[in-house]
Amino acid sequence: MRILRSNRHKYCADGSFMKEFILDTEVTPEFLDFLKHYGSLEMLPGLGEGFYKFEKSDCFSIKGFLNESSFEVRFKKEVMEFTSDFLYSMLYCYQNGKPDYTTLNRRDVALMERVRTRLHGN
Amino acid sequence: MKQENPLIYLNNAATSWPKPPEVIQAVQESLELPFGGGGRGTGKVSRDYLTEGRETVAQFFGENSPDTIVFSLNATDALNTLIHGFAASQTEKFHVITTTLEHNSVLRPLHYLEKTGMIYLDYIPFSNARVDPESITEVVTDKTRLVVMNHGSNVLGSVQDIRVVGEYLHDRGIFFIVDGSQTAGHIPLNLSSLELDAFVFTGHKGLLGLPGIGGFCIRNPDPVLPIRMGGTGTNSKSLDQPGDLPERYEIGTHNYPGVASLIAGISFLKTIGMDTLQKKADRQIEYFMKELSSEPGITIYNPEPDLPIIACNITGLDNDDVGYILARKDNIVVRTGLHCAPLLHNAIDDGAGCVRISPSWFTTDEECQIAAEAIKEIAHHADSQI
Structure with a gap:
């Protein structure tokens, strides 16, 4: 999965930075299962095709509808320089349903270390 | 996203759409x-x-003299002109009263003056969406020079009793600025019967004009110094800013298309009639209240708004998520978040923000019905998480 472009952006009331991303393919249930490895997922399956919200604590959240080729990401502003790279990595490592967990898990550990240091100083 | 759904625009408290032909x-x-x-x-x-x-x-505002009308970019611009201009005329630190209902267009200029040591500032809290005029009179001191408050809340849709407040302040020589951003074009106004020193309006909301035009009515400009200077097309020989209205505050080339839109917007409102407009707004409010207040998962923050503004939240869902779902699934535009009114939201939802629904004259009954159903559907699904 790849990001084709970002469509809109805004600063949110909670201080986060929102970007809408246009993807090269639709978001599938399998992709959401993949996301669950890296954060928490909530879903309202009865709304439209299914509304989902993924939260990677201290980093970003993603929300959207299943079977749509776009989603909205809210980055925690203080660590956005690290986490936006990780988002791109996540999509790349998903590899159309054959995820490269090894690479991504390694990047996740490194990311969370940097995030912790930035946010909590240790 | 079901793009084929026709757009339902319920964000008229931000800016009205569509504009009349x-x-x-x-x-x-x-x-x-x-x-x-x-x-x-x-x-x-x-x-x-x-x-x-x-x-x-x-004429539309019931103000006797057209010479008291000053055009500005918008209400925020007008409020800055008035607040900072008033502060510039004061020779010592003075006391200002405002309310926690205010928009950042009032809060930020006042906070700046407080932070820089120019004013003492009191925020009057509200109860049941309204500010009790007595609570303003209770904090007036011999240093109070200015009161700034909104006429209609942009979140709760409540209209404040500016008549009583104005009479009290007028008797004590306290300058009174009223932010009419949400009431102009929504309720009949008769400024000549009110004891106000300045009334602020914006053109792009209830008056149905373009963004970029607003203004204020000011009777005695002496206490408000001009804070911006420049070309007025008059008295060009003098390097001093003219002191007369409107040149005292209107600088640079005007927004003529904006003024044209304002004239046409007001003409449209007069053709419809304020009574008719209000009746439709009341019917819309009543409908949304009936539909939404009976839902256990929906919290309504002011069950009796005077303006077509309904503020609500859905239990278990972030207000921004509700807005996202409405936009993406149903093509319904509302406003979520803090609505530039942080103190108000601290009081009603711990600063989390809410969903604001604001229909207009152009919103059809069917659109209200679709929107209410969509919101209720979200509430029904809000706890079915996997």
């Missing part, structure tokens, strides 16, 4: 001849929009 036509016509007047040109030019605009606004 008469407004669009008036703007187009305004561009067909060169703008003139105000000492900035010769020859055959377009209508005298500025004079006509002042007369139209003054």
